[in-house]
Amino acid sequence: MALTVENLTEWINSFAAKIAEQKDYLSELDTPIGDGDHGNNMARGVKAVQESLTSKKPAELTDAFKQIAMALISKVGGASGPLYGTAFLEMAKKSKDTSDLTELFAAAAAGIKKRGGAQVGDKTMVDVWDPLAEKIKAGNLAQADVDAAVNATKDLVAKKGRASYLGERSVGHLDPGAVSSGYLFAALIETEGIL
Amino acid sequence: MALTVENLTEWINSFAAKIAEQKDYLSELDTPIGDGDHGNNMARGVKAVQESLTSKKPAELTDAFKQIAMALISKVGGASGPLYGTAFLEMAKKSKDTSDLTELFAAAAAGIKKRGGAQVGDKTMVDVWDPLAEKIKAGNLAQADVDAAVNATKDLVAKKGRASYLGERSVGHLDPGAVSSGYLFAALIETEGIL
Amino acid sequence: MKKIINDPSNVVPEMVDGLVRSYPQYLRQLPDTQAVVRADEDSMADKVGIVSGGGSGHEPAHAGFVGKGMLSGAVCGQVFTSPTPDQIYEAIKAADHGKGVFLVVKNYSGDVMNFDMAKDLAEVDDIETKTIVVDDDIAVEDSLYTQGKRGVAGTILMHKILGAAADKGASLDDLEKLAQEVLPNLKTIGIALHAATVPEVGKPGFELKDDEIEYGVGIHSEPGYKREKIKPSKEMAEELLGQIDKTLNLDGSKKYAVLVNGMGATPLMEQYIFAHDLLDLLKEKKIEPAFMKVGNYMTSIEMAGLSLTILELKDDQWLDYLNYPVETIGW
Amino acid sequence: MKKIINDPSNVVPEMVDGLVRSYPQYLRQLPDTQAVVRADEDSMADKVGIVSGGGSGHEPAHAGFVGKGMLSGAVCGQVFTSPTPDQIYEAIKAADHGKGVFLVVKNYSGDVMNFDMAKDLAEVDDIETKTIVVDDDIAVEDSLYTQGKRGVAGTILMHKILGAAADKGASLDDLEKLAQEVLPNLKTIGIALHAATVPEVGKPGFELKDDEIEYGVGIHSEPGYKREKIKPSKEMAEELLGQIDKTLNLDGSKKYAVLVNGMGATPLMEQYIFAHDLLDLLKEKKIEPAFMKVGNYMTSIEMAGLSLTILELKDDQWLDYLNYPVETIGW
Ligand SMILES: Nc1ncnc2c1ncn2[C@@H]1O[C@H](COP(=O)(O)OP(=O)(O)O)[C@@H](O)[C@H]1O
Ligand SMILES: Nc1ncnc2c1ncn2[C@@H]1O[C@H](COP(=O)(O)OP(=O)(O)O)[C@@H](O)[C@H]1O
Ligand SMILES: [Mg+2]
Ligand SMILES: [Mg+2]
Ligand SMILES: [Mg+2]
Numbered sequence A, B: 001m002a003l004t005v006e007n008l009t010e011w012i013n014s015f016a017a018k019i020a021e022q023k024d025y026l027s028e029l030d031t032p033i034g035d036g037d038h039g040n041n042m043a044r045g046v047k048a049v050q051e052s053l054t055s056k057k058p059a060e061l062t063d064a065f066k067q068i069a070m071a072l073i074s075k076v077g078g079a080s081g082p083l084y085g086t087a088f089l090e091m092a093k094k095s096k097d098t099s100d101l102t103e104l105f106a107a108a109a110a111g112i113k114k115r116g117g118a119q120v121g122d123k124t125m126v127d128v129w130d131p132l133a134e135k136i137k138a139g140n141l142a143q144a145d146v147d148a149a150v151n152a153t154k155d156l157v158a159k160k161g162r163a164s165y166l167g168e169r170s171v172g173h174l175d176p177g178a179v180s181s182g183y184l185f186a187a188l189i190e191t192e193g194i195l
Numbered sequence C, D: 001m002k003k004i005i006n007d008p009s010n011v012v013p014e015m016v017d018g019l020v021r022s023y024p025q026y027l028r029q030l031p032d033t034q035a036v037v038r039a040d041e042d043s044m045a046d047k048v049g050i051v052s053g054g055g056s057g058h059e060p061a062h063a064g065f066v067g068k069g070m071l072s073g074a075v076c077g078q079v080f081t082s083p084t085p086d087q088i089y090e091a092i093k094a095a096d097h098g099k100g101v102f103l104v105v106k107n108y109s110g111d112v113m114n115f116d117m118a119k120d121l122a123e124v125d126d127i128e129t130k131t132i133v134v135d136d137d138i139a140v141e142d143s144l145y146t147q148g149k150r151g152v153a154g155t156i157l158m159h160k161i162l163g164a165a166a167d168k169g170a171s172l173d174d175l176e177k178l179a180q181e182v183l184p185n186l187k188t189i190g191i192a193l194h195a196a197t198v199p200e201v202g203k204p205g206f207e208l209k210d211d212e213i214e215y216g217v218g219i220h221s222e223p224g225y226k227r228e229k230i231k232p233s234k235e236m237a238e239e240l241l242g243q244i245d246k247t248l249n250l251d252g253s254k255k256y257a258v259l260v261n262g263m264g265a266t267p268l269m270e271q272y273i274f275a276h277d278l279l280d281l282l283k284e285k286k287i288e289p290a291f292m293k294v295g296n297y298m299t300s301i302e303m304a305g306l307s308l309t310i311l312e313l314k315d316d317q318w319l320d321y322l323n324y325p326v327e328t329i330g331w
């Protein structure tokens, strides 16, 4: 169970495939409580990530994380771009010292919280990253946890991002960034030998 | 059988009533082959005519025609405003010498032709004014003639006014200005003792 | 019909009032009319006045082009309906500063006849007037036996050129000569995605299906020369430029001014994309416009669509006139 | 969706290309970006640069306000999507002429975060930057625990005031102070008749019935605070002005700047009618705006509707800045 450039790439490719497949669904989720572009934003981003990893094969984990971060930062835009970008940038930094997923995800989740100022319960991707980083630490991340974290955003009132303009009216809708983040963790679970 | 300020007023009031009643129909006729405003233009105009004739009762035929002309000129706008205005202005001029309807209508029809440059067959109000002025001269103007003149515009290709932009596609539609002019002649026929 | 209006029969007076009170530094309304003239009276001293106008619904045309260096006055008719001679006459009087008044009229029976009657009225007052009837819309066949081509967005370039010339001291005869020289080189063609709704009418002037566009429409929902399924912007640009090319014989050795004009409801985003495609096509012909403008200048209420105007700059001075500084709301 | 576009995923590059090539006298595009800076390099010498931007779809904002006396650069994100830090960073570098760069950011999570990351990048280069986050939209409750109010059309007045001050030699600190003084006095509220369609999405951001309007919408089809049956313009003006009055406490003894901003598909005719009603209501309060502008400045693609911005002019200099001459496409 160790993180390598190979299984990191596999994980990211699997994440990219899920995003591409669910692009319209993600944008649809973003329509009632956002601006309907989350699927397009993410699809553009993961495409750039894959292009980057193909055109320049990273030698080290840190390079891989950095390339992913830069591709996301420069291609996603919107709110999710700097957040996903920050997550991978923090993982890049942390990967200089360790390849331990617990530490990497703890750094990523902290980075997202700092960049966006959202807390758990604000109906954002933080509601997925934060508890699932804890699950990784506990060594028992499972798809059921992912589903639970994602679905829990449905009943929350949005406090950050565009959905917050809706106030109470945001209740009853999944948070799109939480859903796309869920794919990231689902892809992680599916990647052989990474966890 | 003589034209007086009284029966002129009666005639014009009857014309105004027809226009007000058919306002929407006239605009509808103006929609496929024009800009859909002929009913509104004419309604605005005849309202102003009635206001003018009420607020300042004309003593002479010439004054009456002039008031009618000025109200139409300043309130109708579009193509029909100057044409109807010119018609009544020409009648005003002619009425200084005669109150003979034949001469008045000949002058009016000539004025319309000169102002707009249209000939008989161009699918305009000229196709009503010109033949019906002839009928008045012949002393046998009847509603059937009015209907015939108006309906004849249906099969014509428009050569003047907005409808001319349609070319062949204008065929099959009545000319709105011909229809409103038809009301003027119908009102004349209905006015006791004027013809 | 969903519009930000009050009484549909009162839109023009309310609009003109809102316009003039929002921009008192540019405009003054003539009492008891829907005609406006320059607030800056001094800028008109000793110069030929230029008066234009027509039906309302083309905002910012024409009142938005009243100001130093451009029009002296504009007359606002009912929506899509020519203004009446009495109002045009008032604007002519206000624009006259002893050198006569030049009238810029779009070629519609109504406008031509009403401006004509106003001219007659002005003559009685010994105000000399001359007229250019602009007929830049090549969608309509010209013919001696019909009304001929319509006047559309190219009229704005005519205003600009004449306005600059008048400001530089051109006489009434100079302006007439200039206008007549410019006119045959000024060509416009338009396209619509949906038609405008005249407030008093309450429904669109024509109906297009969800995937249809109409080529060659006028600015009052006059029908065009063909209706087709929607195409990419590049192909629309090809069609419109192709039509203009037929009449102007575009040539890389000549100079051109280009106006991409939004019809009211088409956002600048689409206009700029069309401009991008157009400039690519012009480049293939080795043409870089000497002057270009993109935006809403001669609209058709909330029609969606745009028009393309190209003016062949036969004289370098026309380019100077286009670049001449003006003080208006809309240029 | 009926639009004059080519590939929906390519609208921004084509739009920026069309814009810059149509107006080379004003704009220069930075290589490999969708960022534009002033073509007139000299006008930026020795002055603090001002960079703004955000998602595209608000044309003429923000690129249309780049030019002498206003913005130094603008970054065009994907439609309704914040631009990315690398592109903002390029604009900052191009706008820096040794005096630092002031960033004008609309208050959306995406914009705030991306401009923040760009700031971090610029710091590495020793380019000093300061930021104002504009949040003029009073439709949204402010709160420490949420994103807070949105940045909308009032941003244009912020650009104008800061641009004039920078042109007159204000330092980065001066600009920060000025922006912070202006901001609490700048209030906007909008209304929509129909929502915008993002090209890549293909359908409107929300659906309104044929007789419904929504009060308090944002410029990305964010929902507002209430939905109602359509009303006369005068009553819409009452509602919007009433909301602003609640926060600004309008007072006949004070000076105000007013911006009536069309959302993209609403014709000037309706905007002027609204202005007429608004000016009547202000008159009842004995207020004559010291500055007023009506037109499409901060649009939402082809949304129908408008917004009302009022700025209380606490300082007479702000009025001078608003009237300061600029050379831009859109002001
Ligand atoms: N301040 C924030 N902190 C954490 N996550 C946020 C924040 N703001 C937005 N998000 C996340 O971003 C998602 C929206 O992303 P996206 O639609 O791509 O960007 P935008 O909102 O700019 O259109 C939300 O669903 C939410 O999960
Ligand atoms: N040149 C012309 N000569 C005679 N009649 C004309 C001419 N042009 C237009 N008309 C008449 O005017 C009518 C249209 O009037 P109206 O709709 O009120 O004006 P507009 O066309 O300006 O909207 C046409 O139906 C036609 O009868
Ligand atoms: Mg979104
Ligand atoms: Mg008509
Ligand atoms: Mg008409």
Ligand SMILES: [Mg+2]
Pocket (backbone or CB within 6 Å): A035, A037, A078, A079, D079, D080, D081, D082
């Ligand atoms: Mg977005």
